Amino acid sequence: MTSSESGLGVGASLRRKEDARFLNGQGRYVGDITRPGMLEVAFLRSPVAHARLRSVTKPAGAESKVFTIDDFPGVGTIRANSALPGFRISEQPVLAKDKLRHVGETIAACVADSRAAAEDLAALCELDYETLPAVFDMRTATLPETALVHDHWSMNAFLETRRDDDVSGLDAIAAAKVTRTLKTSRQSMAPLEGRGVLAEWDSRLEQMIVTTSTQMPHVTKSGLADCLGLDEGQVRIISPDVGGGFGYKGILLPEEVVCASLARRLGRPVRWIEDRFEQLSASANCREHHYILTAWADKDGKLLGAECEAIVDAGAYSSYPFGACLEAAQIGSILPGPYVLPLLRCHTVSACTNKPPILPYRGVARTGVCYAMETTLDALARKLGITAEAIRLVNLVPPEAMPHRNLVGKVFDSGDYPESLRRAVKAIDIPAVRKRQAAGETVGVGFATFCEQGAHGTSVYHAWGIPFVPGYEQSHVRLSPDGVLEVRVGVHSHGQGMETTLSQVANEVLGIHPSKVRVVHGDTALTPYSTGTWGSRAGVMAGGAVAEACRQLSVRIAAIGAALLQVSKDDVVVEDGKVRRKDTDSSVSIADVARTWYRAPQNLPRDVDKGGLEITAGYRPDPDTGTHSYAAHAVIARVDTDTGEVVLEDYVIVEDGGKLLNPMIVDGQVLGGLAQGIGTALYEEMPYDEMGQPLAGTLADYLLPGSSDVPDARLEHMETLSPWTTFGQKGIGESGAIGPPGAIINAINDALASIGAEVMDLPATPERVLAAIHLAKSGKQ
């Protein structure tokens, strides 16, 4: 019996091991942890978007409880420099020094026995500053007369990138050309738990121990050590249960550096827990893109080329580790999407504005790029008089071309892209929609097809210039004397269920029951270094590393087991938690092997591997250009032309994530991503006014989709294995959030086609939809 047949290994929808503690209120998040003598921190934050800071006056009598940057002379700034040529360097002070560059920027830290009392102190501080014009619009940020966010720069741009294929001849040969101007809104990733930091200095170990809500503890450790001037061994990061990440918990925070500095200076543990107002108004945001996209096609809809002017609002600082340019710099490389695109001309700008830094949110740039490409494709189809399905089918990379290298050098590993669309077309009731349209209803159907590069490694990120390039991933496995397997990984699980799936991987290789596998993560002192959980990489990378470590351990277990069975190691197999003789049923358990190593070494074979039952193994897929999961989304949307309200009636996703390590968990990832994608498409928006003030400070203003806003989506899976990964699995964690805006806006535009209206900007709020309808109607008059 193989492990998957036992229903416990790779491919099993095993219930999650982490659920019991969460269901009983026993999860342990940063905010649940206290220390004796702990002080609470509240930050005095910038009330304005752009100003020259003249002075901060501490409250009389409380000077010793309020700290500005002058109180931390040795603390460095946060930097994340792109390796791409032309990058302009920003230095993010952990507490503002002489300039304020976005609302909510940290200015002073106030400590007290309670958070409320610390906030009282912050309210008593006095600020003297000279307000400067706010750079709030990325489209005008780079104009010459605009105020400079960083005084020594020549323009408000971190970076520009270009790809210059010659598209000048396409007008002459194309049957259709369309240009669309499209915008996605600035968003907050809004995990239910915000950030939070508890810092304490261990004088015995001379170590800064920082418990923090992060999805990449090791990278945070490196960044923190650098800012604090400590060596990396002097920083230990513990990331306990983390209440959702989505990219939000992937940067080094000024608050982390300040809390650590305070803990050192005060000799007491200090804690800061981000509240929702801080998260929405002061902390990093995501997703704000602007596109002018032109596409040319022949009469069948086959793409001849595309030209794109893209701007990403990267905010005021290049945040560590991803930097300010990750999104814009990859737009050119992901614009072709899953299609065969012969020519691409693309110019991108990472604009610098007086807003919080931008962070890669689930889907990163793909959500915006997919939105731009998919809506533009539909516009082409409408112009050519062909269907949305038809234009995609002629352009999708065909299965016989796999593996396929596209014009920008991306290598697609495997899959049948057109088949995913055909299945989605079959699953959604297009004839019913057409019938209702004929009867005058404003209802429409929309599609989006895309592929998602996941677990891409050194070769890809190096080219994108990000300062922290991922390489190999390690896992450490240790067989305990009682036969329990400890699996230590440097990635972090914060909802992805990796305590379960990695147990399944171990079970797949060693046959140890998942309940006897303990997955340890979230502590840099206990786990191998890792670039962390992001980029849809953990299932492939940590899954591969755990499998490799277990495989190597299996060889050592087999050798000891064979000795106990008094046969050659070639005559045994390790399976089902046992070492079994191939020729008979006699066996010893893995627990027996462990006991022998630890407690009865007299019984070990003479040539036993002295490394024992602990192994650290590394893994990298080969090639490391990434897996490509792909999907077709199909949605039916109804539009109320009186109010502009959009109702999603049906939603179908046909997804190929290669081998699914745990199908239940993969479904959960896709459905969760879908809800976030619906948020991007219809609800979520962090508006800024002309003073650079954020206008949504609560979840009553920043609307997250609720249970009645998300349809009961239908999911279908294809399972084309990736030829490059351990089990054929592909990264799929972000996929669900990529397709919805394109599919939904296409459905809305299909519904409005009879009116001639088209929605361009996200989210498609009732106000925007109605404005599009009114515009079309007034144009006709």
Add this chain to the structure above:
Amino acid sequence: MSRISISLTVNGETKEVQTEPREHLADLLRGTLLLTGTHIGCEHGVCGACTIEIDGVPARSCITYAGACDGATVRTIEGFDDDDVMAALREAFAREHALQCGYCTPGMLVAARDVVLRLPDADEARVREEMAGNLCRCTGYRGIVRAVLSVLAERKKGA
């Protein structure tokens, strides 16, 4: 700064606690009574993570202040161990993959238990409406809705 002394019954035990009037019940439960299963998600009454039972009905502990709870009976996620409906919901939540990061889960369960007991005939649309006051950023709600519906169905069959 004024401090007050209040008495409240928490998960069956009477507690006398010193607090400030401005402290909200969620902070009191978490900080003073170390009942950290009640989570704080927004402190504006919107997200539902802090939902607990006050005097027998679900309420937002982040906008209910300490003084107002003097004499109240409170039940948190830690206080449902002998409750059949909660046991059924926990089982259903695990089976339907109705949680990921776990942060919304305690409040979600308290709200769901109320729906099950108060609206035995609720259909999917009603469950979605009634659960809309508890935000989940991870699951997309399908598992949550299915879990609640499955417990409703089990109880109907058992009735």
Add this chain to the structure above:
Amino acid sequence: MKPAAFEYARPKDWSDALQLVADGARPGTGTQSLGPLLNLRLAQPETIADLRHLPDYAGVTVAGDVLRIGAGTTHAAIEDGIVPGRVGAIMAAVARRIAYRPVRNRGTIGGSLAHADPAADWVAVLPALGGTAIALGPKGERRIPLAGFVLGIFETALAEGELLRAVEVPVLPESARWGHWKFCRKVGEFSKATACLLRVEDAAPRAVLAALDGPPLVIEDARALVADPTGEAARVVGEVEGLTPWRSAVAQAALRHAVEAAT
């Protein structure tokens, strides 16, 4: 953010409560509307007088053809049918769509009215039902028609030192027709436009348009609206100042839908 410091007081009786308010205390009941403002430090009262334990503050009494609903009656109690008859049925349906059940369990009808958020539900519905606010001041009770109760954002006709003690709503015949429509993108969200229409035999239909950032607009004689919903909605909404085109469109839709529902 945590609230600025405040004192907590729990008055034993109404004269105690009036004294507290006279001394500057802010009345609080469920703090379901006040709480978010406290937690953002947008409201910084010195003292909160918790009215919830006052005698007769919650509950419904019937006197002849008038229902008297204690200001401390929760939305949940109304949702569950504490108000009898046709009025109760109307109010239960409205209550069900106020915020979320855990909020309705502590939020009260009087607290919501006195808070006077223009987008709140009772602010729109009670004037349509012909309700009256019963205010209690140092000199005793005073009756304020709810049609003129909310004067603006967070502004009511309550005088300094007055408390909202109850609301009175006339009993309606079972034949009364009622339409209520509000625009919320999400369940429990504050309305962006609300309209109500009450039709009782032998009386002019009464309509209310609310949630437009100001006091509710009460149309005591809405016969024209019933006769020509589209035209009259456009005319009525057209007279409201400061609406964006979208808000105007939604407000008109609200009036049309309310008429349709009451037909």
